[in-house]
Structures are given as structure tokens and as C-alpha cells.
Amino acid sequence: MSDIAIRVEHLGKAYQISHEQGRSRYRTLQEEIIGAIKRPFSRSADKRETFWALKDVSFEVKVGEALGIIGRNGAGKSTLLKILSRITRPTTGYADVYGRVGSLLEVGTGFHPELTGRENIYLNGAILGMTRRDIQRRFDEIVAFAEVENFLDTPVKRYSSGMYMRLAFAVAAHLEPEILVVDEVLAVGDAEFQKKCLGKMGDVAKEGRTVLFVSHNMSAIVSLCNRALLLENGRITVDANASQTVSSYLRTGMLDGEFCREVDRPGQKLTIKRVALLRNGQISTTFYTSDTLVVQIEFILRQRLAGAQIAFEFLTMLDECLFSSTNQDVIGDKPVFEAGEYVLCCPIELSIFRPGQYQIKVSSSIPGVEMLDIVEHPVLFDLLDDSSPVLKLGQDRRGLILPVLEWSLSTK
């Protein structure tokens, strides 16, 4: 037969966006009934709008090929993977898939905190499409990979987050599908763990299985994939070998390490034009724990403004805010800005953070008075480990941050 693993033809996915405030995706009967009564009289007042998350996407993947998919948040990468793993249906077009698909859109799907490590291995394995016999056969391998031998009969809610992630990835890594679909799961955990995961992914690709891989980690894309697609606003804009695609992605300035926006926001007093993360003066998405990251925020003021505050939140990928900071923290009480363009810089020492992926969300307001601007897309970066105690001592530990403290020892 042909050597095609996946053929995607004119695939599109539309979502209905409701513009009514505070309305959830599911409806109550009451709303539906009232809507049905109103509809004949107010056809034009229906505020629902169609949003194409994916539009007219076509490509082929050969058997044994490792295809990277990159693009900004919201470009349609996850929607594409969800369609290929049959979680949601396309609105138009179709995809032909030849072979069993194993999808890994999240590490630890279905893990239940009350169940033990052993029970979760079976549960998670079955959810990912393994049979009980498959799991039994690979059980010891999974346990060894996860390094949780002594905690098999402990509920996973008592696991450290490192153990939890290792176990979750271990189950997934031992799936044996012909086509593996992976979404950004390697961005969690410590550097050691990431290295292990990337190694495992490399093995899978080398075994001749087909891999579809979404990541913000450009170096992982280049090292794992032969070919990569760049998605922009739901369409494929570049389809080339991995390094070509990555470099054109970097050139477009659309990287998640930077956020740029059309300046034209009529009637707004203050607009945040650009947010960038700098490493040694260069925009970067990858930082090391020994680095200093500089958050650079450019904003434009249309009029003289007193008390404008520019702030950012520093969050984990699980939306846990580690801290937030504002320009008023040091510049002083209620600075007065004249109309014009400004650049704010804020350096952050990264040594106290755990390796992993983080996001920075920027907003501006006059505290207690009004919201001036909220940057809708967070700026993301990967923090890799080159100096943390975890790396030095080779032991994982609990905690959202990982400060190195000045211990001293003296004889009494």
C-alpha cells in the first residue's frame, strides 16, 4: 500500500462564538425555549458569530516522518491535533488516517488523586488505548522509567509533583501506536525529566513510527522533526523542513517570546504596543536558570496621564501566579506621563524559579480608577536548568519556587 500515514484535505473547524456576556457554552432549557420564541421575530439580533479555528488545511505525512507543528497560541495547532485524535469533528474537509493513533494532548489524563500509582497506571493506560495485557507486559518498564517502585501502592495525591509527572509521562511513553500525536507535554517538569522525555520521543521517531509534535520549544522541534508546518490564524503558511520553518517563524516576529500589536486602538488613552522577553539584549523564548530575563514593555500614550500603572503577572502554565510586579513599585508614587511612547524594562533573576514553562501577562490600569489595557496573549518562555540545586544534587523537590539560600554552619 501507499506510504502515507495521514492525509488531510481542506480541513476546517468552525466554532460558534457567543457575544453575550457571561454566557456559558452550554445552555439551559429556559434560554433555549425563550430563544426559540424570540428567533422568528429577531433573526438579525442573533449575536452568534462563526470563528474558524482552522481553515482549508491540507497536508500529508509519510509513514515514519516526524512532523512538527508550530505557531502562536490560538493559531489552531491544538484544534488540528484534536481533530486528528478524534476528540472533535471537523466542520469541513476530511482526514484519512492509516494506522492506530495514540494521542498525548496532556500528561496524566484521567489520573485520579485518590487511586494508587498502580491503579492509575492501568486506568491511564486504558484511557490512552492500551489493553490490560499491553499494560501488564510493560508494567515493570513503566515503573522503572518513572522511578516510583517504592510508591506503587500510595495514592498519587501523596506524590511530589515530579513523581506525578514522571509516572504520567512513563505510561504515555510506553504506548505503541503507529502514529503518535503529542501536544506540548514536554514543557513540564524539571530539566532532567525533559531530557528524558525528549530522548524517549527521539527513540519513538527513530523506530520508524509517525510522530506529530506541537511545541513552543524550537530546539526540540528542530532536533526531533524532519519537517514542520507553521500555522497562522488557522492556515498553513509554511510547510518545509524543520529548521526552515522554525527560522521563518522566528523571522516573522510572531514568536511567543514577543507580543506585538497594531497600535491603532482609537479612543484609548494608553496602549501597550509590544511586550518582549530579552536574554542578553536578544528576544528569546528559552532561558536558563542562571540568566537574567528582561521584560520589555513598550507603550504609547495619547494624552497626559497621571498614575498609570503598568503591571505584569508571572505565572506557571497552570495559571498559578507566582508573583506580580508594577512600575510603581520603584519609580515612585503616581508618576505623571506626558503623551508619547515609552519603553519600560524590568530584569528578573531566574535562579529562584523551577525549570519549566512560564507565561507573563501584561496589563495597565490606573489603580482603583480604570483599566487601561490588557494584553490578551501571554508571552511564554521555557526555563531550562543549568544551575539549580535539583540539577546539582540530582534530587527532585517540592515547591513552586526553588530558591538557593545561604546556609551557614558553625560549631557551637
Added chain:
Amino acid sequence: MVYRSARHLRIQPESLWFPLDFRELWAFRDLFVILALRDVKLRYKQTLLGVTWVILQPLVASLIFTIIFSRIASLPSDGKPYLLFVYAGMLPWNFFAGCLQRAGNSLISDAKLITKVYFPRVIIPIASSAAVLMDFAVAFVVMVGLLFVYRDEVSVTWNILALPFLLLVVLLLSIGVSLFLSALNVYYRDFMYALPFVVQVWMYASPLVYSASMVPDRWRVIYALNPMSGVIDGFRWALLGMPNFPWLSMSLSILIGCLFFLGGAYTFQRVESRFADVV
């Protein structure tokens, strides 16, 4: 989904009608077992009495009914001890009500699975029902104990051999209604709020605390349209050795059970493909 060969799958916009894919369900049978076991294990984790609850719930309810409806209201129980009479009816009723409650909410409580991984969605509500079957088994053991305690007043007859068949009828009915409820619950959370109320009304409309013989003749047919009347009468007939098999209500139960099952499966299939976008 269209299979051209064993290895080929076409993913395309939803078709209007496609039947249950039994080959695929069979391929996911282990997931079904593991999900059902998960529900059973999780149910009584971190409870002091654990499985004892499964025994206590129907037993205490039966005792309360006995005090209120037999001692105080003096309802007749077709010549059998009222406790046995009500407990035998409660076996299928609790299974039915348990399925509605657990399976009805199952898709929402497993929303994380639905949005992250593919498997035939129908496994989720059916696995929840299977977990309720465990409760039924435990409650049945208590029934055997009660029959032993009352061995002087009620003798076990060959009727009891009809039980597996009767169980099949309740299963058909419960799963059918659960499929309806679980699917609609994803779209309209109203069902979640209406359910406890509906279950209670349905219980009093069924011959659980009273005997079918108390229903006036002219209401018989309408009364038998409630598929649970046939089932409850059938269980009593099998367990307590009642003289007359409830032919009318039982045939209607089977018929309505099949209709519910087919209708539920059809509704479920129709809305299944959009779960991940809505839940």
C-alpha cells in the same frame, strides 16, 4: 467514521446516522472494565463504613418504609412480610435510580477525559451503570439473608430462576434512560436539577411501597405503562413466590425498555461528536 480497511480511518464532519460500532466497543472493552472498577473503588474511599453503606442504605430505607407504610398506614403487602415485600421491590428500583443519578452526571464529571482523549463516549455512562450493578449484587446478598431470616413465612420457589432475565430488563431500561439523560445533561444542565425530583415522583408512581393490587382496575393499563411497575412486580414474583406472573405490565416493561434503549442509543450517537466542544 468510515473504515475502508482495518488500518484506515476517515475523519470527517458528522454524518446524520451511524449505528453503534460494536467492533470499536469491543476494542475498548478493557477501558470499560477499568472505568467501572474505578467508580466502584472511588465511591467509598475515605468513608469510615466503606461497603457497609451499600447494605445500610436499602435496609434502613426498607425499615423506615415498613414503619410508616405498614405499621402506621397499614398498607397491605399481598400477604408477605412488609419488610421483604418492600426490599424485593427496592432491589431493581435502587439499581434504576442509581443508574439515572450516576450515569446521568457521568459525562460531565469525566469532561476532562472527553476533551483530551478519544474513545467511544458511550463507555462512560455504561461503565457508571456497571458500577451500580456492584451495589445491586451486595444488596442482593442481603436479600438472600432476609429470605433466610423469614424462611418460615416465605418459601423460595422455582420462580427465582427468572431473575437473570428480569435483571436484563432493568439493565436495558436503566441504560436506555441513562444514555438519554447523560447526553442531554451535557447540553442542558437542567436535567441535573430536575433529576432528584423526577426520581422521587417516579418512585411513588411505581408499586414500591404499595402493592399493584391496590390500583383500581380502570387505571391498570395506564399504570402498567410505567416500565418500572412490571419490573418491580416481576422481582417480587421471582423472589417471594407470588402466585401470578404480571404478564401485562412485564410485556410493556420489555417493550418500553427496548424503545428507551434504542432511543437513548440513537440520541447519544447523534450528539456524541459535539461533546468535546460543549462540555
